[in-house]
Amino acid sequence: MPEPVAKSDLFIGVDLGGTKILAGVFDRQLNLLGSYKISTKPQRGVDGVIERIARCVRDAVDECDLELSQVKGIGIGAPGSVDTETGTVLFAPNLGWRDVGVARELTKDLKVPVHLENDCTVSMQGVYEVELQSGPKNVLGIFIGTGIGGGLIIDGKMYHGFTGCAGEIGHMVLDFNGPKCGCGNRGCFEAFASRTALFNRIRTAVKEGQSTLLTEMLGKDLEDLRSGDLRKAIRRGDKFIAKVVEEAARYTGAAVANLVNILGPEMVVLGGGVMEALSESMLDVVIKTARERAMPGALKGVDIRASRLADEAGITGAAVLARSRVKGEKAG
């Protein structure tokens, strides 16, 4: 257990996803004191989700036997494009949000300053500052969850590009004639290796008569399917699920090869919920495929690894964001 914390030195990081909201309570040294998770329920609309974020924050603090009045700042990583200055979610297709001033609403409700960033930017910042201690100078983060996003550290700094939207690696086409993606492109990386892609593939196959241990575990409709269920099925010898996950890992390896060829990073860190649940099945295949497909020499000395922070990267990075704003420094 960490030492008891000073009464007013807490930061909260929130990972707002399309499926779940995770809130973590951190001390100033960014030790995680406790966390709380609830479902997002985006179908309840903007006000419903904002109310659930507030509840998740309150419950996380309560879980740690602490008080909201001890919290100096709250950071939120949101899935989509954001205006960090005004704390507005500009466009988040997984939530069905456009132009939602989430930071202002929550600041009013919780009486604590709330800051907003894109979820992958925040996860990259969390991995970089807390897990990697800002060591390597050029790092590529690949976050595989409901969707797939990336983060780039170049010369020790978060890279946003001219457009502010750099790092959208989930919409890199890996198959020119592949299926149409919601983004307007075809055959995107995300359409092959995200949780959504994995679950769609499995559900379609089951409907077509494919047998899998998952239906024994969860019923024929595979309601409430989670990435962790795939791991359990593979451990119990489900060859079909193993094959589906291996194929996703091969696409991920091809994506790593592309990105290493283009960016020449020092380190590639894989994170997100899918990697957390399935890295024992995926990581070796990702590395092997990347080695087969990258340019000769391009992977020499390049460290490819799964993030230790796993699903906590988002809340950790969001806490980094909150702390940096209190110190008057802007993260990245």
Next chain:
Amino acid sequence: MPEPVAKSDLFIGVDLGGTKILAGVFDRQLNLLGSYKISTKPQRGVDGVIERIARCVRDAVDECDLELSQVKGIGIGAPGSVDTETGTVLFAPNLGWRDVGVARELTKDLKVPVHLENDCTVSMQGVYEVELQSGPKNVLGIFIGTGIGGGLIIDGKMYHGFTGCAGEIGHMVLDFNGPKCGCGNRGCFEAFASRTALFNRIRTAVKEGQSTLLTEMLGKDLEDLRSGDLRKAIRRGDKFIAKVVEEAARYTGAAVANLVNILGPEMVVLGGGVMEALSESMLDVVIKTARERAMPGALKGVDIRASRLADEAGITGAAVLARSRVKGEKAG
């Protein structure tokens, strides 16, 4: 005509390609005074090619009615990985070279300091410093010739990455299950849109009975086919060639979308021999496809254009390299 130049203020830029060697004579302000082109003939081996580079340099100087003794430095852009410190080509598959100390050999022969860089790095530097006057801060260069390479300017500086090999965009996979590429990957961008890919596609179709104006122009074997011949055939109404070139442009547009999603540059500049010859057929299709395939908003305010320097980007950048070394500054 430029003003007469000071007697000892010349720089020479050499673009060493798998097919041809181009040498340009520049004054200190990087005005091109004249150039000379000969075929590379890599089948004659390392010594043969080095002798041809020296001859091309001498002939370029002679063409301008100038003397080699007036030349302060020579820069060479070579197609492959290079060690810029020792002036060694480490690996250049199009030349069949491994570990060739080309700068030392040529310095000895020509009695002028010779400097070496990767050809795409050098082309990017030429486009950036001479054509763009170092204006935009984040620029992506895509150079389409015998192969396809890229160059990245990030925060106003040439970006090499940790590995020194960043920018290998020609080996970005665009078709996961596509044909095997020489680099070990499958379905690379280069395999769809390089001069080699275009010519292979046309020659194979002709062998299978496809009719095209090119065989009228050049004979059935299409020997000595050049990118410019494709432009002539399209202008004369050759629908097959127009279709082949349009398809290459669509793959190029998909590559631009990927790279804009990943890098968020301010400007995308397309150069190289294929773009020079075919930009009137390709550029609009590239831009249209990129707009269809990039993330919503990712191309907002992003300038996509063909380089004015076209095939002179390589010699211009090589001259920038030579000049920067004389001034004691390293290019990039």
